[in-house]
Amino acid sequence: xxxxxxxxxxxxxxxxxxxxxFWGFPKAMxxxxxxxxxxPQPVSLDELVEQVGVTKGAVSTNVRTLxxxxxxHKHLEVGDRKDYYTAETDFWKVIRGVLREREQQEFDLALxxxxxxxxxxxxxxxxxxxxxxAVFYQQRMTNIQDFFNSLDNLVAMLxxxxxxRSGTLSRLFGNSS
Amino acid sequence: xxxxxxxxxxxxxxxxxxxxxFWGFPKAMxxxxxxxxxxPQPVSLDELVEQVGVTKGAVSTNVRTLxxxxxxHKHLEVGDRKDYYTAETDFWKVIRGVLREREQQEFDLALxxxxxxxxxxxxxxxxxxxxxxAVFYQQRMTNIQDFFNSLDNLVAMLxxxxxxRSGTLSRLFGNSS
DNA sequence: TAATACGTTTAGTTTGAACTAAACGTATTA
DNA sequence: TAATACGTTTAGTTCAAACTAAACGTATTA
Numbered sequence: 001x002x003x004x005x006x007x008x009x010x011x012x013x014x015x016x017x018x019x020x021x022f023w024g025f026p027k028a029m030x031x032x033x034x035x036x037x038x039x040p041q042p043v044s045l046d047e048l049v050e051q052v053g054v055t056k057g058a059v060s061t062n063v064r065t066l067x068x069x070x071x072x073h074k075h076l077e078v079g080d081r082k083d084y085y086t087a088e089t090d091f092w093k094v095i096r097g098v099l100r101e102r103e104q105q106e107f108d109l110a111l112x113x114x115x116x117x118x119x120x121x122x123x124x125x126x127x128x129x130x131x132x133x134a135v136f137y138q139q140r141m142t143n144i145q146d147f148f149n150s151l152d153n154l155v156a157m158l159x160x161x162x163x164x165r166s167g168t169l170s171r172l173f174g175n176s177s
Numbered sequence: 178x179x180x181x182x183x184x185x186x187x188x189x190x191x192x193x194x195x196x197x198x199f200w201g202f203p204k205a206m207x208x209x210x211x212x213x214x215x216x217p218q219p220v221s222l223d224e225l226v227e228q229v230g231v232t233k234g235a236v237s238t239n240v241r242t243l244x245x246x247x248x249x250h251k252h253l254e255v256g257d258r259k260d261y262y263t264a265e266t267d268f269w270k271v272i273r274g275v276l277r278e279r280e281q282q283e284f285d286l287a288l289x290x291x292x293x294x295x296x297x298x299x300x301x302x303x304x305x306x307x308x309x310x311a312v313f314y315q316q317r318m319t320n321i322q323d324f325f326n327s328l329d330n331l332v333a334m335l336x337x338x339x340x341x342r343s344g345t346l347s348r349l350f351g352n353s354s
Numbered sequence: 355t356a357a358t359a360c361g362t363t364t365a366g367t368t369t370g371a372a373c374t375a376a377a378c379g380t381a382t383t384a
Numbered sequence: 385t386a387a388t389a390c391g392t393t394t395a396g397t398t399c400a401a402a403c404t405a406a407a408c409g410t411a412t413t414a
Contacts (some may be wrong), residue, residue, distance in 0.1 A: 005310055012318065015290035020207050022283050024201045026372060037321075040313050043390070051343035055374050060392060062372095081381070081390050089317070091324040106199050113192035120185035133182055140266070141189065144214075147268040203402060222361070232404050237362060239402095258360050258412070 009038055013052070023098075028054050029062040033071055033087065042084030044073050070097030100159050107152045114145045186215055190229070200275075205231050206239040210248055210264065219252050219261030247274030277336050284329045291322045 013034035018032020035051045036043050043051075048059045063085060066072040071094050088094055098141040119124065122136040197207020212228045213220050225236045240262060248271050252261040252294075265271055280287035291292040297303065298314040 003306075004300050004303040005307055005314065008294045008303065008314055011290065011297060012294040012314075015287065015294065018290075019283075019287055022201075024199075027219075028372075029205050038314060038317060040310065056390095057375080057392075057394090058373060064392095082301050083391075089320060091321065106196075110192065110196055113188065113195075117185045117189040117192065120188060123181050126181040126185065129180075130182055133217065137182065137185055137189075137215060140215060141185075143266060144268065205402075233360095233364075234364090235403060241362095260361075272389080 012038060012043045025065075026062060028052065028058050029065060032059060032062050033066055035088070036066075036072050036085050037087040039087075042086050044084055046082070049083075069101050070094065096159050096161075097156055103155055107148065107155065111145070111148050111152065114141060114148060114154070117141055118145060189215060202242075203239060205229065205235050206242060209236060209239050210243055213243075213249050213262050214264040214266070216264075219263050221259045221261055223259075225262075246278050247271065273336050274339075276332055280332055281336070284325065284332065288325050288329065289323070291318060292323060294318055295322060 001104065006162050016030040016034030016037070017027045018030070020033070021027045031052045031054075032048055035048055045056065045059055045063065048063070049056050052059065063072065067074055067085075072085045072087050073088065077084060083168075088097075090170060118141040121134055121141060126134040189267040190208050193207040193211030193214070194204045195207070197210070198204045208229045208231075209225055212225055222233065222236055222240065225240070226233050229236065240249065244251055244262075248265050249262045250265065252263060254261060265274075295315065298311055298318060303311040303314075
């Protein structure tokens with residue numbers, strides 16, 4: 001590996017690492033994805049250990065997460081016990097994978113929790129104790145519940161779109177590009 | 178404060194705390210927003226200390242972040258040195274605020290870093306050293322650069338939309354609602 | 355001028371997520 | 385059967401972010 005290419009690679013992987021961290025994922029996960037993404041051939045777990053510079057355990061767990069998100073794909077070769085990984089290069093598909101895996105469950109959780117708070121604010125006891133506050137709480141909680149529902153629907157829609165492309169939204173919004 | 182209402186409030190604030198943490202913000206920040214959101218009157222810093230149960234310093238820094246994101250608004254009353262806060266209740270506006278503050282700068286950073294990696298992979302030295310790898314790197318890096326550009330444009334568009342509502346996207350996508 | 359009432363900043367501490375090192379389970383080969 | 389080559393799991397450690405406690409700056413009041 002020559003200097004400039006090694007530097008380009010190193011730079012790129014570091015950037016992926018930072019982005020990963022920014023989005024709330026482990027830094028090593030981004031670095032591992034970057035290494036796989038920049039590999040012309042499928043990469044084995046041990047090669048990743050060497051290239052990224054983390055231990056086997058860390059690679060094992062992170063690469064499993066990456067696979068769950070649909071960011072990498074596992075390949076088994078006959079007469080070879082190693083697992084090989086390739087990168088998903090369609091990033092819109094990656095986004096949908098992340099939304100499906102992370103956001104969906106979190107949205108459901110948020111919705112259920114708000115519903116529970118709202119239940120409490122709607123009890124006769126709450127109204128009897130402090131009617132003004134109870135009504136106010138109900139209004140505010142209903143407001144955020146509506147928002148969460150809308151967001152939930154929106155995300156579900158985005159996930160369902162299997163032809164989401166860079167131009168999809170901009171075309172719909174009628175921008176100039 | 179009666180039992181049911183206090184419970185509803187506590188439940189709600191805890192949920193906001195969890196959501197905040199999930200999106201990569203401090204838990205206290207979400208809790209503080211929740212407390213302000215559920216207050217019929219503007220809330221002072223010391224009231225927040227009492228209600229949320231964190232120290233003044235933490236409230237001070239978190240409430241400043243909330244204001245920067247456009248999630249709360251500061252109100253000064255004449256003949257009163259205290260700062261009072263109210264919650265932004267238009268969550269689509271909140272989303273745009275978060276996108277503007279967080280994502281925009283991070284996107285620019287990501288774009289610049291990829292451009293830098295790409296520069297390195299495009300040097301004559303890189304091509305001379307290992308042409309196949311250099312070309313491959315260039316392809317992959319260009320691919321992700323295009324994606325980042327699209328995403329950047331998309332987010333810029335969302336931020337610019339000052340009439341973004343729950344129905345906006347669903348109407349555009351032509352779903353049944 | 356001193357005392358008070360604010361919000362802010364800072365040094366130090368806490369905490370939890372992500373890592374390492376190493377044991378482990380299992381399949382394959384000698 | 386023993387040795388090897390894998391990926392996985394686990395106990396322990398590290399580290400950065402978020403917090404606390406307290407000092408601080410400043411404006412207001414007595």
